[in-house]
Amino acid sequence: MKEDFEEFRRVAHQAVDWIADYLENARRYPVLPRLKPGELMDALPGCGPEQGEPYEALLADFERVVLPAVTHWNHPGYLAYFACTGSPPAVLGEMLAAALNTNGIHWLTSPAVVELEQVTLGWLRQWLGLPAEFFGEIFDTASVSSLHALAAAREMADPEARERGARPGLILYCSEQAHSSIEKGALVLGIGRQHIRKIPVDAEFRMRADALEQAIERDRAAGLRPFCIVATAGTTSTTSVDPLEAIADIAERHDLWLHVDAAYAGAAAMLPEKRPLFRGWERAHSIVVNAHKWLFTPLDLSAFYCRRPDVLRRAFSLTPEYLRTAEDPRAINLMDYGVPLGRRFRALKFWFVLRRMGRQGIIEALRAHIGWAQELARWIDEDSRFERVAPVPFSVVCFRLRAGDEENRQLLERINRSGRFFLSHTELNGRYVLRIAIGNLGTTRQDVREAWELIQRTADEL
Amino acid sequence: MKEDFEEFRRVAHQAVDWIADYLENARRYPVLPRLKPGELMDALPGCGPEQGEPYEALLADFERVVLPAVTHWNHPGYLAYFACTGSPPAVLGEMLAAALNTNGIHWLTSPAVVELEQVTLGWLRQWLGLPAEFFGEIFDTASVSSLHALAAAREMADPEARERGARPGLILYCSEQAHSSIEKGALVLGIGRQHIRKIPVDAEFRMRADALEQAIERDRAAGLRPFCIVATAGTTSTTSVDPLEAIADIAERHDLWLHVDAAYAGAAAMLPEKRPLFRGWERAHSIVVNAHKWLFTPLDLSAFYCRRPDVLRRAFSLTPEYLRTAEDPRAINLMDYGVPLGRRFRALKFWFVLRRMGRQGIIEALRAHIGWAQELARWIDEDSRFERVAPVPFSVVCFRLRAGDEENRQLLERINRSGRFFLSHTELNGRYVLRIAIGNLGTTRQDVREAWELIQRTADEL
Numbered sequence: 073m074k075e076d077f078e079e080f081r082r083v084a085h086q087a088v089d090w091i092a093d094y095l096e097n098a099r100r101y102p103v104l105p106r107l108k109p110g111e112l113m114d115a116l117p118g119c120g121p122e123q124g125e126p127y128e129a130l131l132a133d134f135e136r137v138v139l140p141a142v143t144h145w146n147h148p149g150y151l152a153y154f155a156c157t158g159s160p161p162a163v164l165g166e167m168l169a170a171a172l173n174t175n176g177i178h179w180l181t182s183p184a185v186v187e188l189e190q191v192t193l194g195w196l197r198q199w200l201g202l203p204a205e206f207f208g209e210i211f212d213t214a215s216v217s218s219l220h221a222l223a224a225a226r227e228m229a230d231p232e233a234r235e236r237g238a239r240p241g242l243i244l245y246c247s248e249q250a251h252s253s254i255e256k257g258a259l260v261l262g263i264g265r266q267h268i269r270k271i272p273v274d275a276e277f278r279m280r281a282d283a284l285e286q287a288i289e290r291d292r293a294a295g296l297r298p299f300c301i302v303a304t305a306g307t308t309s310t311t312s313v314d315p316l317e318a319i320a321d322i323a324e325r326h327d328l329w330l331h332v333d334a335a336y337a338g339a340a341a342m343l344p345e346k347r348p349l350f351r352g353w354e355r356a357h358s359i360v361v362n363a364h365k366w367l368f369t370p371l372d373l374s375a376f377y378c379r380r381p382d383v384l385r386r387a388f389s390l391t392p393e394y395l396r397t398a399e400d401p402r403a404i405n406l407m408d409y410g411v412p413l414g415r416r417f418r419a420l421k422f423w424f425v426l427r428r429m430g431r432q433g434i435i436e437a438l439r440a441h442i443g444w445a446q447e448l449a450r451w452i453d454e455d456s457r458f459e460r461v462a463p464v465p466f467s468v469v470c471f472r473l474r475a476g477d478e479e480n481r482q483l484l485e486r487i488n489r490s491g492r493f494f495l496s497h498t499e500l501n502g503r504y505v506l507r508i509a510i511g512n513l514g515t516t517r518q519d520v521r522e523a524w525e526l527i528q529r530t531a532d533e534l
Numbered sequence: 535m536k537e538d539f540e541e542f543r544r545v546a547h548q549a550v551d552w553i554a555d556y557l558e559n560a561r562r563y564p565v566l567p568r569l570k571p572g573e574l575m576d577a578l579p580g581c582g583p584e585q586g587e588p589y590e591a592l593l594a595d596f597e598r599v600v601l602p603a604v605t606h607w608n609h610p611g612y613l614a615y616f617a618c619t620g621s622p623p624a625v626l627g628e629m630l631a632a633a634l635n636t637n638g639i640h641w642l643t644s645p646a647v648v649e650l651e652q653v654t655l656g657w658l659r660q661w662l663g664l665p666a667e668f669f670g671e672i673f674d675t676a677s678v679s680s681l682h683a684l685a686a687a688r689e690m691a692d693p694e695a696r697e698r699g700a701r702p703g704l705i706l707y708c709s710e711q712a713h714s715s716i717e718k719g720a721l722v723l724g725i726g727r728q729h730i731r732k733i734p735v736d737a738e739f740r741m742r743a744d745a746l747e748q749a750i751e752r753d754r755a756a757g758l759r760p761f762c763i764v765a766t767a768g769t770t771s772t773t774s775v776d777p778l779e780a781i782a783d784i785a786e787r788h789d790l791w792l793h794v795d796a797a798y799a800g801a802a803a804m805l806p807e808k809r810p811l812f813r814g815w816e817r818a819h820s821i822v823v824n825a826h827k828w829l830f831t832p833l834d835l836s837a838f839y840c841r842r843p844d845v846l847r848r849a850f851s852l853t854p855e856y857l858r859t860a861e862d863p864r865a866i867n868l869m870d871y872g873v874p875l876g877r878r879f880r881a882l883k884f885w886f887v888l889r890r891m892g893r894q895g896i897i898e899a900l901r902a903h904i905g906w907a908q909e910l911a912r913w914i915d916e917d918s919r920f921e922r923v924a925p926v927p928f929s930v931v932c933f934r935l936r937a938g939d940e941e942n943r944q945l946l947e948r949i950n951r952s953g954r955f956f957l958s959h960t961e962l963n964g965r966y967v968l969r970i971a972i973g974n975l976g977t978t979r980q981d982v983r984e985a986w987e988l989i990q991r992t993a994d995e996l
Contacts, residue, residue, distance in 0.1 A: 183567055
């Protein structure tokens with residue numbers, strides 16, 4: 073099949089017009105699709121085509137079959153999980169990256185991939201107030217970043233694991249509000265659930281440092297081997313921030329690897345007024361901040377920072393150390409610092425976002441989101457039918473109807489059925505809780521106001 | 535910063551014209567960049583910009599700073615590693631996926647992502663001749679796919695690992711020609727190098743089934759616990775195919791998980807004339823085939839197939855089993871089948887490629903690549919200064935000058951300095967070997983001929 077490049081050019085221009093319209097106004101679609109499981113699968117042939125098809129058929133089916141099955145994360149009414157943005161400059165970067173299809177396995181296979189990754193993660197590092205010792209690299213998701221953190225932590229605690237296998241009995245600490253990816257990462261490493269300590273939290277859902285230290289001492293006394301603490305800056309349910317300074321003290325006292333999961337809230341360290349919440353994270357061994365959460369970059373861009381790249385390399389490099397000296401130290405081979413060998417040119421989109429928005433542009437957007445979340449929190453506090461169930465340090469508000477879980481579940485379902493807004497829920501202290509997360513660049517104060525009014529009206533109906 | 539959507543539209547159209555020109559003729563660039571390590575980093579500011587910049591500046595710097603640092607994997611003269619293609623329909627898919635930025639964490643967060651992944655991997659599965667029991671999902675790289683295979687293998691062998699931690703002494707088998715990602719995956723799981731058996735190969739670089747079985751029996755007799763065999767269909771150095779039927783017999787006899795790494799060559803199972811080489815792989819527990827290698831899809835699309843999704847889910851799901859019954863079985867939650875939680879809409883580009891090319895279009899392209907590799911092998915055989923050092927079952931040819939390693943190294947360096955072609959090398963039987971891999975859609979028979987003529991001329995000069 074001979075490719076028709078003129079035909080490609082024509083449809084790609086069509087696609088750009090569609091994309092520009094979409095990015096400017098994703099509101100024309102319902103934020104949540106209205107279809108049953110299997111509907112898309114049933115709408116498509118069970119077998120792929122024998123002969124190639126024209127581009128028209130592809131774009132037509134994209135509109136006819138795919139779009140009605142899309143949950144529109146780029147919709148201004150998307151207020152679920154952590155709202156995020158596929159911003160225009162990032163889309164431009166992804167277009168070019170796909171065409172280049174260049175792959176930064178090691179330096180020579182694409183200097184641009186390797187070096188632009190260092191440049192962009194260096195810029196972000198400075199904006200976050202982290203020192204230059206932090207080496208940065210990009211993974212697809214925070215789950216994968218945190219898996220690397222845990223593997224490096226084990227390498228530090230048990231350097232012989234590489235040769236003779238990991239020894240049993242290593243103990244991992246995180247709060248009971250930590251993200252499930254921490255537990256999943258531990259399972260992959262072969263650390264059983266019995267060796268994961270989920271430390272209790274205080275009334276504001278932050279890890280209790282006293283309980284953490286007691287647990288470590290208890291385990292030590294029992295002959296077990298603590299090796300890693302995972303603190304969270306911005307938990308998934310309530311965006312609470314663990315007491316990072318106190319935890320860093322404990323990690324140092326007990327010589328444990330400290331990983332900070334700041335996948336969502338890390339972005340807010342760019343704001344001087346929020347920086348104090350992060351005090352202590354600069355003493356962590358590793359940190360994850362997802363640009364695809366609150367830094368206006370589409371999936372996938374998880375920024376992983378590690379203050380001990382030597383340990384990371386010992387854990388992941390298969391090149392014997394004695395072969396290294398001849399190398400130019402600036403020709404970094406990122407394959408030596410993690411599992412994936414292929415490395416997509418993800419840095420390009422991030423570079424475009426950082427430059428197009430600038431530090432001030434990002435700060436402005438984050439401040440607006442936080443401000444609207446504070447306003448929403450006040451509106452909730454003023455309506456006696458509702459209660460707010462957690463502080464609002466960033467852009468997520470947790471609340472519930474003062475009623476049973478069933479009423480709250482119904483409330484959520486009706487809002488989500490509207491097609492106008494998508495909210496998510498969580499469970500706190502055994503109760504069903506609604507969550508509103510603000511994070512899309514297209515979302516306005518008016519959207520937040522309308523979401524709240526719809527919630528109030530729906531509560532009236534219940 | 536207010537986004538200017540008309541400005542975005544204008545530059546995105548400009549980018550499409552650049553992309554269309556590039557895809558049609560990447561030859562205008564040298565395939566390998568001519569710069570020193572650190573040059574790109576030095577050319578960019580050490581700090582990110584305070585204020586947002588205009589799109590013009592982004593595109594101008596893309597051309598000025600980024601392009602000269604790119605290794606052009608999409609160049610028809612790219613004959614290194616495994617040559618691949620960012621094909622036009624896939625670029626179109628990536629553009630739309632970036633704009634949608636929809637995320638298939640679980641079914642509701644994007645039915646389109648989840649279901650199109652099932653549809654496209656189902657089509658490919660049928661084209662590869664694999665039975666319907668194989669459940670498919672997409673990861674970023676084969677390294678990550680194989681890590682999942684090994685974790686599932688451990689779950690089958692040691693189901694209590696999840697709770698009480700992995701027991702030491704599990705033994706993994708692969709050939710000495712297996713890809714480094716297998717060893718790396720094992721290290722992540724905590725399986726030390728002492729517990730990885732690299733089975734010797736025959737004269738054609740295929741795992742020796744007799745040596746494999748002896749090793750298993752020896753380990754069993756020593757009280758160790760064999761748990762997994764990784765066979766390779768298309769090794770990285772020579773594209774040799776391990777004897778899959780004999781290995782499947784052994785895996786069944788010893789009740790071991792069989793993973794088949796077919797990252798590169800798996801695509802060739804679409805050809806009836808090549809299918810016999812793969813006989814036996816349908817009995818594997820898991821298989822990886824990278825669409826971003828020889829299926830004309832840009833990074834990243836690693837198709838992972840697993841015949842025991844129940845085991846995979848046991849290894850990775852954190853949702854208790856008793857919560858599952860209420861779910862619609864067609865609303866698959868892919869987060870339960872692996873480490874990453876976020877899931878980019880990678881299936882869209884793959885769907886576009888499969889439809890635009892059709893089964894026949896792909897077969898035609900693969901046959902052409904294989905045919906040219908055979909021709910090249912003949913030309914090499916006819917030039918007495920050279921020797922071919924491995925059979926050519928697919929599109930990779932391994933050869934060397936009948937001279938010392940140093941001469942071969944110089945030959946490679948001169949070719950790669952030409953800017954016209956990029957070749958890679960490997961080591962076989964302790965000797966430095968040159969490798970030519972054909973896999974880009976833009977590569978023609980004429981390119982292969984010219985590469986060979988340049989090699990001959992360069993050999994004359996040496």
